[in-house]
Amino acid sequence: MRRSETWKASRRNVxxxxxxxxxxxSLLPAGIALAQGTxxxxxxxxxxxxxxxxxxxxxxxxxxxxxxxxxxxxDDDVTPTDKFFIRNNGLVPDAPADAKAWKIKIDGEVDKPMxxxxxxxxxxxxxxxxxxxxxCGGNGRSFFSPEARxxxxxxxxxxxxxxxxxxxxDVLKAAxxxxxxxxxxxxxxxxxxSGDTSKPSISRGVPIAKAMEPHTLIVFKMNGKDLPLIHGGxxxxxxxxxxxxxxxxxxxxxxxxxxxxxxxGMGGFSYRLAKTPIVPGSKGDEKDTVILEAMxxxxxxxxxxDGAKLASKKLDLRGHAWAxxxxxxxxxxxxxxxxxxxxxxxxxxPNKYAWQRFTASVDLPSAGYYEVWAKAxxxxxxxxxFVAGNWxxxxxxxxxxxxxxxxIAS
Ligand SMILES: Nc1nc2c(c(=O)[nH]1)N[C@H]1C(S)=C(S)[C@@H](COP(=O)(O)O)O[C@H]1N2
Ligand SMILES: [Mo]
Numbered sequence: 019m020r021r022s023e024t025w026k027a028s029r030r031n032v033x034x035x036x037x038x039x040x041x042x043x044s045l046l047p048a049g050i051a052l053a054q055g056t057x058x059x060x061x062x063x064x065x066x067x068x069x070x071x072x073x074x075x076x077x078x079x080x081x082x083x084x085x086x087x088x089x090x091x092x093d094d095d096v097t098p099t100d101k102f103f104i105r106n107n108g109l110v111p112d113a114p115a116d117a118k119a120w121k122i123k124i125d126g127e128v129d130k131p132m133x134x135x136x137x138x139x140x141x142x143x144x145x146x147x148x149x150x151x152x153x154c155g156g157n158g159r160s161f162f163s164p165e166a167r168x169x170x171x172x173x174x175x176x177x178x179x180x181x182x183x184x185x186x187x188d189v190l191k192a193a194x195x196x197x198x199x200x201x202x203x204x205x206x207x208x209x210x211x212s213g214d215t216s217k218p219s220i221s222r223g224v225p226i227a228k229a230m231e232p233h234t235l236i237v238f239k240m241n242g243k244d245l246p247l248i249h250g251g252x253x254x255x256x257x258x259x260x261x262x263x264x265x266x267x268x269x270x271x272x273x274x275x276x277x278x279x280x281x282x283g284m285g286g287f288s289y290r291l292a293k294t295p296i297v298p299g300s301k302g303d304e305k306d307t308v309i310l311e312a313m314x315x316x317x318x319x320x321x322x323x324d325g326a327k328l329a330s331k332k333l334d335l336r337g338h339a340w341a342x343x344x345x346x347x348x349x350x351x352x353x354x355x356x357x358x359x360x361x362x363x364x365x366x367x368p369n370k371y372a373w374q375r376f377t378a379s380v381d382l383p384s385a386g387y388y389e390v391w392a393k394a395x396x397x398x399x400x401x402x403x404f405v406a407g408n409w410x411x412x413x414x415x416x417x418x419x420x421x422x423x424x425x426i427a428s
Contacts, residue, residue, distance in 0.1 A: 071246060073100045078169040082106040082211060082219075086174030089422075090323035093336060095375060096149055097177035099241050104248055105154045105175065107283070108208040108219025111268050117244070117252035122236070126203075126274035129194030136238060136253050143184035143192075148233055148258075149372040151178050151340050153313045155261030155289050158416030161406035164299040166413025173318045173420065178338070178373040181256045183237035186272070187230040195226065195274065202229045203279035204255060204266035221281025222264040222289065224257055226274070228311075233258050233371050236269065258371035259342045261289050261310045261414070284309070287411045298409035307410070312342030314417040315402055317349050317376065317394035324422040331382040331426050333390075339364065340373040341396035349376040352391040356404060356419070359393070385428035393419045 066074040067085045075085035085104045087097070094101070114120050118137030125131040134142075154175035156168050169175075202223040210217040228234060237256045238245050245251035250267025257264045263283055273279075283289060290307035317339035322328060339346040345367065350359035362378035382388050395401040406416035 067104075069248070071100060072104075072248070073098075075101070075103065076174065078171065082108060083110070084169045086171055087177060088174055088323075089172075089318050089320055089420075091320075092174070092177070092318060092338060093320035095178075096241065097179050099179065099243070099246060099249070102152075102177040102179055102240075102249065103154065103175050105169075105262060106208065106219075107263075108210050109213065110248065111207040111209060113247045114252060117238075120252050122253065122269055123271040124189060124193045124274070125271070127196040127199035127276050128190070128274050129196060130192075132193055134189070139184055139189065139236065139253075140238065143188045145182060145184060146235065147180055147182040147239075148235070148369045149178055149180045149367075150233060150256060150258035150369075151176060151313075151371055151373055152256060152258070152262050152265055153177075153340075155263050155310050155313070155414050156412070157313070158316070158406060158418070159413035161416040161418050162298075162409055162413045163406070164409075166409070166411060166416075168412055173316065175262070176316075176318075176340070178340070180241050181235055181237045182239035182242070183235035183253075183256070185232055186234045186236055186255065187232060189236060190229065190272075190274070193274075195230075198276045199226050199274045200277060201225055201275040201279045203271075203273040203275050203281050204264065204269065205271040205273070205281075206250070206254075206266045207268040207270050218282055220263060220266075220283040221279070222266070222283045223273075223275065223279030223281065224260065224264050224311075228257060228260065233369075259312050261313060263289055278309075289414065290410070290412070291414055292408060292410045295408055296410070302411050310414045312344075313340075314415055315339070315341035315344070315346065315394050315396040315400055316417045316420070317346075317392040317402070318420050319390065319392050319422050322422065322424060325424075326422075327425045327427060329427050331385065333380045333382070333424070335362070335376075335378040335380050335390065335392075337362075337376050337392055337420070338373040339376055339392075339394035341394065341400070344396040344398055344400070345370075346374045346376075346394050347397050347399075348395045349378075350393050350395070351378045351380060352393070353380060353382060353388050355389065356391060362392070382424075382426055385426045388424050388426065389421050390424060391419050391421050 065077040157175035160170040319337040
């Protein structure tokens, strides 16, 4: 049995403990966090998703629906569709009666604007499949102190599925990209939260170079099956390695722009980082922000579960690590609160933008309480900080070292 017994009275209590995140990452020592977890208000625990075809993900919000994958549910090399996180900004549109007749418009800075059906798209352009990360820009937000605005993702706003589709570059080349093209603007069919269908719930885009990258796909299959409605079916974009918000679900239009796109989700503090560090908790100035593009380096332990009670001092640790545009070079493990580190074994990714499995054999010196920390370093030498740094009002880029707690039976 892969899942380990949980020794805490209730893991949920810990999840809900005042500002204490699931993986125990907090400014407080974990022992204190556990004690706080017994607060009466915490007794209810997180709400778990009840949806056909989906596992019991942790619901972060109902309207719009947002749900994250608990770390111990991320142990698969390819994230099964039922375990994949959900992030919506608006409402879920109705499923079309005929998926193949779904239309996508390509217009703006192209020689031959087109309206192409999904059926045509599938047959006209080469179909390709890659295992690629999709990660919400807000993943890790809960680790910021003071709290940043938005869904309090721990590390579960990320997954690596196998996506099948056509290259956006092939479609744009067929439309003839003009030299004036600098950015894309993406639109989906989901109604705004208000129910107003004339107002996009979100409309982001990417620089034309990222749109033309051979891994940026218009996708119609997830893990070999028709893309489910909740994940943007029948057709969506996957812009791998970058904030998930540009991977538009229910894709209806790609507007090729002669300037940076300015749809909802491009301005204000949305998907933006502070250009120069600002005081945590301060208001900040929109003018001093830059667009969040690639996601930062992160390792997440998938086995054992946080709070596992283990019989042996020797544990076989597993997890995944990824790094936006870059490859993960090393993952290091510490069992003494970051004083000493030992390298884990890191597998090569099956293709660019896939997460990488790491494994480590950890020998703990005695029975009792331990924390196991995992830290990834990417091909550029960039590693994870001990705490979420570079605070910004909407909490992007929070990627502190991953921590789990284990209790070794005596
Ligand atoms: N049309 C549309 N596309 C969207 C969104 C949305 O609200 N509407 N959410 C985006 C965000 S913020 C993320 S992180 C991913 C989540 O995709 P998933 O729900 O399949 O995990 O979809 C992106 N695409
Ligand atoms: Mo997102």
